[in-house]
Amino acid sequence: MRIFLAGMNNPLLELHKSAGAETQAYGQVEIVSTYGQPQAEYAAIRKSAGIMDCPQRGVLELSGKDRHPFLNNLLTQPIWDKQTKKGMAPGAGVYAFLLNTKGRIVADMNVLERGESTWLEMDGRMVEPIRATLEKYIFSEQVTMVSRAEDLHEFFLTGPGIVGNSELNALGSELASMGQLATRTCELGTIFRDDVCGVPGFVLICAVGEAGRIWDFFTTEKPSPQPEPAEDLRFRGRARPVGWAAFNTTRIEAGRPLFGIDFDETVLPAETGQLWRAVSFTKGCYLGQEVVARMHARGQLARQIVGIRMDEDALPMAGAQVFDDQQNVIGGVTSSTPSPVLSNAAIALGYVKKAFMAVGTKVNIPAEGAIRKATVMGLPFVPAV
DSSP, X not given: OOOOOOOOOOTTHHHHHHTTOEEEEETXXXXXXXXXXXXXXXXXXXXXXXXXXXXXXXXXXXXXXXXXHHHHTTBSSOOEETTTTEEOOTTOEEEEEEEOTTSOEEEEEEEEEOSSOEEEEEEGGGHHHHHHHHHTXXXXXXXXXXXXXXXXXXXXXXXXXXTTOGGGGGGOSOGGGXXXXXXXXXXTEEEEEOOTTSSOEEEEEEEGGGHHHHHHHHHSOOOOSSOOOTTOOOOOSSSEEOOHHHHHHHHHHTTOOOBTTTBOTTOOGGGGTOHHHHOOSSSOXXXXXXXXXXXXXXXXXXXXXXXXXXXXXXXXXXXXXXXXTTOOEEEEEEEEEEEGGGTTEEEEEEEEEGGGOSTTOEEEEEETTEEEEEEEEOSOSSOOO
16 A cells, blocks of 8 residues: 655644543554543444544645536546536535546545535545646646645544534534535535445534634533533533544444555455445546446456455454455455444455355454454445434
8 A cells, every 4th residue: 555645734633632532643644543432432423423533634626617627537426517518516526536547546535516616525645646646637727726735624523413413503504404425614614424434424624723623612511410420421512522443433334445444546446345436337438437337337346345244253454364265365354343333243344356245155264363254244234324
């Protein structure tokens, strides 16, 4: 896996550390792993409301009258209607891949139309490389690209309590009716919906200078109407701070692979299991389209990301190989976690060859010192709510 340097930093890092957060590296930026109560953080995502600081994400902003047809010629989703000569409507969003000429994934991104400009929201490490790549395809088009990775900051608000919570009116009254990747502007910044964890999820993008105030708005504890026992671990802010550990567990349960973790530049779109979400087969040409269309028409799929559930509770590590009964390597694990909602079953995302992709297929994976049986599962592991 290539690591791209982007000069990223976490403006709230010291604030998190002062709250007792444990941190971990994510590329070149330090993110929160947990605030010391991973079970409560997981429960917040599943049952109430959580907020995660996301300094690892970034935005590339495109402006100029030709930006829509320019992007349409490169990305796997329709950004421009050739018949009406119109681009995406303000507030619309799509998930798309940028491919190379061999049809392999260069990056994935959320394309968000804001009216006066178009945002490409993605892994922050990719913002500058993608800007440089797209620049090579500008000839006479009026398109301007600016990295916003240094002046915008992202938070992820997720959990069933996010929608319909009167305390969150600052986000607007339309949360419940927003479709996936629909985008709105509110007094706190720009929000778009993305149910990464299988529960309502909203990315909030704000100015870096406002990040501390917004974090305090959601996490400052409200006065309790009556004293609570000292052992009571309930959080009384608008949303409980959650770290990567809880987020990662819930997004695996929801069957959501991530670029840079579960797939990279060696992978074809169909192999991600996200073809339905990321690729249009009616929009016409784009970079790498011939390869994608040919594979789809011929059913040429050598491997794919699937769900895997261990028959025992032993947890395989990311990078573990997957074997058939003759000890042939047939794939590999990319992400794994114990699943609290599935009675702490050990689950994983990973690649397997075509012959082993059917739900119910038995495979073998090394975990905790032994080769153990596992079963290929349909995704998501946990139904969305």
